[in-house]
Amino acid sequence: MTSLHIAVLTGFFLLSSSVSSQGLNSATAKRGRILYEKHCASCHQLDGNGVPRLIPPLTGTDFVSGDKSRLIRILLEGLNERIVVQEEEYYSPMASFKHLTDQQIADVLSYIRASFGPKASVVKAPEVGAQRKKFQ
Amino acid sequence: MRSIVLLAVCFLFTTLISAQTSVTLQLPEGFGAKQVAADWGRVRHIAVNQNGDLYMKLDRLKQGYGIVRLRDKDRDGLYDDTLLFGDYTGTGIALGNGFLYASSNKAVFRYALDKDMDLVDPTKPERIVHGLIDKGQHGSKSITLDNQGYVYVNIGAPSNVCQVKDRMLGSPGMMPCPLLDSAGGIWRFRTDKTDQSYREGMRYATGLRNVVGLDWNPFVNDLFVTVHGRDMLHQHYPEIYDAKLGAEMPAETFYRIPKGADGGWPYVYWDHLQKKKILSPEYGGDGKKQGAPGAIEPLMGFPGHLAPNALLFYRGDRFPKKYREGAFVAFHGSWNRSPEVQEGFYVVFIPLKDGKPVGDWEVFADGFTGKGKVANPRDAMHRPCGLAMGPDGSIYVSDDAKGMVWKIDYKGK
Numbered sequence: 001m002t003s004l005h006i007a008v009l010t011g012f013f014l015l016s017s018s019v020s021s022q023g024l025n026s027a028t029a030k031r032g033r034i035l036y037e038k039h040c041a042s043c044h045q046l047d048g049n050g051v052p053r054l055i056p057p058l059t060g061t062d063f064v065s066g067d068k069s070r071l072i073r074i075l076l077e078g079l080n081e082r083i084v085v086q087e088e089e090y091y092s093p094m095a096s097f098k099h100l101t102d103q104q105i106a107d108v109l110s111y112i113r114a115s116f117g118p119k120a121s122v123v124k125a126p127e128v129g130a131q132r133k134k135f136q
Numbered sequence: 137m138r139s140i141v142l143l144a145v146c147f148l149f150t151t152l153i154s155a156q157t158s159v160t161l162q163l164p165e166g167f168g169a170k171q172v173a174a175d176w177g178r179v180r181h182i183a184v185n186q187n188g189d190l191y192m193k194l195d196r197l198k199q200g201y202g203i204v205r206l207r208d209k210d211r212d213g214l215y216d217d218t219l220l221f222g223d224y225t226g227t228g229i230a231l232g233n234g235f236l237y238a239s240s241n242k243a244v245f246r247y248a249l250d251k252d253m254d255l256v257d258p259t260k261p262e263r264i265v266h267g268l269i270d271k272g273q274h275g276s277k278s279i280t281l282d283n284q285g286y287v288y289v290n291i292g293a294p295s296n297v298c299q300v301k302d303r304m305l306g307s308p309g310m311m312p313c314p315l316l317d318s319a320g321g322i323w324r325f326r327t328d329k330t331d332q333s334y335r336e337g338m339r340y341a342t343g344l345r346n347v348v349g350l351d352w353n354p355f356v357n358d359l360f361v362t363v364h365g366r367d368m369l370h371q372h373y374p375e376i377y378d379a380k381l382g383a384e385m386p387a388e389t390f391y392r393i394p395k396g397a398d399g400g401w402p403y404v405y406w407d408h409l410q411k412k413k414i415l416s417p418e419y420g421g422d423g424k425k426q427g428a429p430g431a432i433e434p435l436m437g438f439p440g441h442l443a444p445n446a447l448l449f450y451r452g453d454r455f456p457k458k459y460r461e462g463a464f465v466a467f468h469g470s471w472n473r474s475p476e477v478q479e480g481f482y483v484v485f486i487p488l489k490d491g492k493p494v495g496d497w498e499v500f501a502d503g504f505t506g507k508g509k510v511a512n513p514r515d516a517m518h519r520p521c522g523l524a525m526g527p528d529g530s531i532y533v534s535d536d537a538k539g540m541v542w543k544i545d546y547k548g549k
Contacts, residue, residue, distance in 0.1 A: 042371050042472050045512040051471040052514060052537060053178070053195070078304070082272070091272030095304035 024114045024122050032111025035104055039097060040112075048116040054092050056085035058116045065113060065120040072123065072131040075105050102128040159506040159517060161542065166456075169501065169542045172215060172532070173206055176539030180227040181278065181446060181522040182532055183236070187253045190215065190541065192522075192534060193229040193238055195276075202226060203238055205255075221258035227348070228279035228289070229522075235327070237287060239277040241270040244289060246327065264326075265289060267333040269319050273302075274346040280359070282352045287327050288359055289337075292346035293320035297366045297418050298402035305372050309418035313402050316342050320401055322350070322361065322393065343399035343431055344391075348468075349447030349523075355461050356491035359393040362444035362465055363434075366405055367472050369417070376423040383473035384409070387437030388444050390465070392491055400431030408437025435493055441470035442480035445521045449488075452529025455546045462487045464500060466520035466533060469513055477509040481516050483523070483533055501533060501544060 024032075037046070043055045050057035058064050063071060063085065078096035082089060097105065102125040110122040161169040173179075178195035185191070190206045198204065203222035206215035228239030236247040236255070245261035264287070268277060274292025281287055295302045298313035298320075313320070318334060321342035325332045340359070349362035370382020377385060386405035391397075404413040404427040413428055415421030438444065446466035450459045462485055469481035483501040487494050506517030513519070522534035530545040 037475070039371075041474055042368070045471070045514070046474055047512050047514075049512055049514045052519075054471065057514075093273060093302055095301060095307075099305055 024110055028107055028110055028122065029114065031104075032107040032109075032114075035100075035108040036111050039100070040108065043094075048112065050085075052088075054090070056083065056088070056090040058112050059086075060117070061085045064116055065118050068109075068121075068123055068127060069131055071109055071113075072105065072128050073135065075100070075109065076128075076132060076135065098132070102126070102132065158540075159503050161504070161544075162502045163544065164500065166546055166548055167544055168547050169544045171540055172543045173541035174539065176204060176541075178225075178536045179522065179534040179539045179541065180276070180536055181229045182524045182534045182541060183229045183231045184524045184526045184532055185231055185249075185253050186527045188527060189253060190524075190532065191229055191231070191236060191238075192541065193226055194539075195225050195227060195536060197223070197225060202240075203229070203258075219255075219258065221255070222261070227276035230279050230281050230287075232281040232327070233285075237264075237279055237281065237327070239279050239289065241275040241277055242266065242268050244277065244279060244287060244325070262330050264328075264330055265332050265337065268323075269294065274319075274364075276348065278348050278350050280350045280352050281327065282359070283354070283357070285327050286324050288340060288350060288352070289323050289325065290344075290347040290350060290361070291319045291321060291323055292348075292364075293401065295320075295402070296368060297345075297416055299418055303368060307418075309402055309416060311419065320345060322347060322359065340395055341393045341397045341399065343397075343401045343403075343428075344393075345399075345401040348443070348445045349465060351447045351449050351463070353392075353449050353463075353491055354451060355449070356392075358491060360435075360447060360449070360463070360491070361391050361393055362447050363389045363391065363399065363401075364443055365389065365440060366402070366416070367441070373417045373423075376417060379475055383440060383476040385440050386414070387434070387440060388442050388467075389434035390436040390438070390444070390447075390463075390486065391432065391434045394432075398428070398431045400428035404428040404431060406434055406437050408439075411437075436486060436497065438465075438467075438484075438497065439479060441472050443468035443470060446523040448523035448525060448531065450525070450531075452525055454529025458487055459485065461489055464523055464531060465497075466523050468519050468521055468536075469505070469510075469516055471513040474511065477511055478513055478516075479509075481505045481510070481519060483520055501542075504535065 048058040075097045080093040082091045105128045106123045106125040113120040179192045183191045192204045201220035205219040207217040224240040226240040230237045244265035247261045248256040271294035278290045299307040301307040322340045323337045324340040325337040346364040347361040365386040369377040387408035407414045415425040415427035445468040448464045467480035470478045485500040486497045504518040518535035519537045521536040524532045
């Protein structure tokens, strides 16, 4: 590998790490990570890549990086339908996480939106509260 | 410019990775493995006919088809003829008395074979069973045949432990569990009648959460199964089960199944350390209280979550004597032992005589992950899923991650 390659690669890593912290402060990231490991990682795995045939990845999916209200509702209501993620079909059910507080849901979602790119904006507790009111 | 160099680097990486698709399996002294099929995708269960034809049931269609037959026409030990048929995905496949049987997640079909072991008409199977429950979760239907004209079909429970709200923290277990009427057990049907469903079949055994491996033991004439145990003990009851115990518990189990047997799901699970049927916490258990006194006990328990996907009794006499009458089990490998590393991804052997274990299980074939222990199941290059025995007494192992099949043979000392 030439030094140019290395320089480019380093630049790339610097770039991506600065993007991932954009809008997500380290306290939220830390809380989000702990919540993720406790409530989500057993199924979606620590690397967010899910389980073939059973559990969809959280990496590279519009469900995670796209519309926030849809994402919040997945956590509040669970999900039980045939979905396609990264060209694979999944249809095992996911239970609701409505027992988590608005802040906890906001933290864990902010964490996955920052960690399992494409990077997306943070989720705030009042946004979770608004969805909770609307649908329950 | 930047992106071009980056692309080139990525390219280099991917070619390096895709070049090393095959792995070296670790086997006991005197055994050797040869890859006989590759890149068929989700190869679930497999069957080998008396002429060496290999049938693979696919869980993702390949060119629009869900069953593959590979044949070695010129008998040089390599498959040179491919036949694709069946327009449905699924797991189960079996051969018996002149027919090939295959399952979708809702139905069982059979295809007549002629005296040359050719399919009479691969486009016109008889549908012998239909209308079975498929809710996604545990939807695959494994099948096996006895020698009396019956087919045994696993109908997995579409649930973890029959909670009011499946897999939801704090949701209680339903009493009695209503799912058991149509799932969570083994159903038996005639092989020679078309369009049977629950009403024409018989619930042969109940209280079995999700059997994926099953085989008829010809030495004692009985059904034996391997069951996938429940999940979420640690996640939902951390005060009873710490992360280590939740990874280890409950056991994956190996049962002999007499007609009418009850395995105790969802009320109890098998604790292989205490060797007891322990009451599920969703039904008031505390990790110690026992339950379901009427339920049968397994012959053996394995560490939790390893996912025993196939069972094969060794009927041949090519392998050393100790293998005869024993059973091979293909473990698909776990996904829910994190934060512990994942386990399984190997084929084990259980020594048996007269249908009873005569020793502990041992790993028979290992190395499928291609990289030792993995933290995430997607990191495993291959995942053992199906087993079959060939006419010469060698055995075949399938993989549903990349779609490989290996033939494992004994070459002597």
